[in-house]
Amino acid sequence: MSNSSQTTASKAAQPHRLIKSKNGSVKRNELRGKILVYFCAILIIVATLAITLFLTLKGLQSFVLNDVNVIKFITGMVWSPSGEGDFTYGAFPFIFGSFAITFLAALFAAPLGIGSAIFMTEIAKKWGQKVLQPVIEILVGIPSVVYGLIGLTVIVPIIRNHSSGVGFSLLAGMIVVGVMILPTVTSISADALKSIPSDIKDASYGLGATRWQTIYKVILPAALPSLATAVVLGMARAFGEALAVQMVIGNSKAMPEGITDQAATLTSIITLSMGHTTYGSVHNNLLWSLGLILLVMSYVFIIIIRLISSRRKV
């Protein structure tokens, strides 16, 4: 009890003490706070630099220490880094698989996401928002392994029954990842559409344009750079998605010949092989090189987004 009364007393006296800082404790407090805040800010930079540096150095080891040819690594078609016979380290099928999944998923999610965003912002402004906002939040919150599990138990069997393949396929990956990036694309698109000044919409309606004409001729062109950002952000997420893709894509090491064919992505190969290879071996070092490609690509996506948004300001 005495403790709490003391703190109230000191709290009441604080403004007084703050103004007449005799003993310099205020200055010290101020400095301590500043140091804490600056320390955390610097820590964020250090963490980013550390991730970039460590993964770059580790990812380059296979080229520097193990003399793997970079060009052959990126363009080679055959991946057999261990076992009997000649070792070849061609990662092109995985690079292709990652890009294929990314673009296919964007193809799936972009129209649906932007369409839903238009529904939220232009058609049912009040209740559309009320219904879709929680839907987006829950879809974002569903863990990727759960998406993978549903892909595995629902989508893969459907594809198996309707095609000649085994079901594990690019198509299954496209649907699973497409649904996963859908909420990202929708919510960023909706923000973009909301930020368009209503003057230009009113002007269009005032000229007698229908809603579709206004959307098509006025709103979409004005929002295009921001909508592109939304899609690129979704693609960045698709490129790095690991477990859900790994569960449905089949992880075949050969190039896929069609959309219902099995494939593999950079992430799925890393997920599968990292635990089974000896740390420091060529095979293991190559996995870190695949990881380096992922790291480089996430920088590339950031640069693309910067370029798009710098065009928006002009």
Place this chain on the structure above:
Amino acid sequence: MNRRVTNNIATSVFVLCAVIMVATLIYLLGYILTNGLAEINWSFLSSNSSSFQAGGGIKNQLWNSFYILVMTMIFSVPLGVLGGIYLAEYSKPGKITNIIRTSVEVLSSLPSIVVGMFGLLVFVQYVGLGYSIIAGALALTVFNLPVIVRVTEDSIRSVPLRQKNASLALGITHWHTVKTVLVPAAFPGILTGVILSAGRVFGEAAALLFTAGLSSPNLNFNSWNPFNTTSPLNPFRSAETLSVHIWKVNSQGIMPDVLEIANGSAAVLIIFVLIFNLSARIIGGLIFSKISGKK
């Protein structure tokens, strides 16, 4: 074609998009809950997992998920809130602030598997923590930090400037104003963001595969000495979480009831994620109405 007809067709296409999205969510939740709830019973929740026989439970995985979540939050919330305070209050426009903003952007766009690989390289190998709860929590801190930074910055920036100026005008110093005026006023926003991020951390698996590991010792829930290898509190033991468990039983499991375990675990996972989501909304709403006096 008549422009009204085109307009109506377009409108129905947009409505269809929204309907597909809502239907997807309803289907997903319905599928997981109808398939999973049947598997959930007390023995499923309270028994050890089994590696090849049927009837394994998820007791240890559930505990590990929460333990890693709590530890991640202990690391990432203070760091993230202070980082957010820097960006909202202390940063001056310039190179350093730009670098920090870019860093936050890079961190938040890194694929979680890349964060996991960094954790494997630095925390597991170089620092020598091995596959452990603490390595997993550190990796997830990297993953969660940018989220908390952004939420904090946004919440502090949305505090009316009048409140800050009033405090400064009373002669209260900057840091003291941050502590006693800005952070309390921004608290509902920060708390909501933290709870939502907790749901994300709870379900994350890719960053944990190589840091917290794919296996877990059978824990002895009578031994609370953190240095015992089977103690639930030991932060240096390997720990498979619930979401990692779902992935593992599906890709490597040889038990006859893989599907039942996966469905049950997914339902438990989804229920907790929904609880995090709902409580973020409810708590955010409650505190908002308390502070603003609105009903």
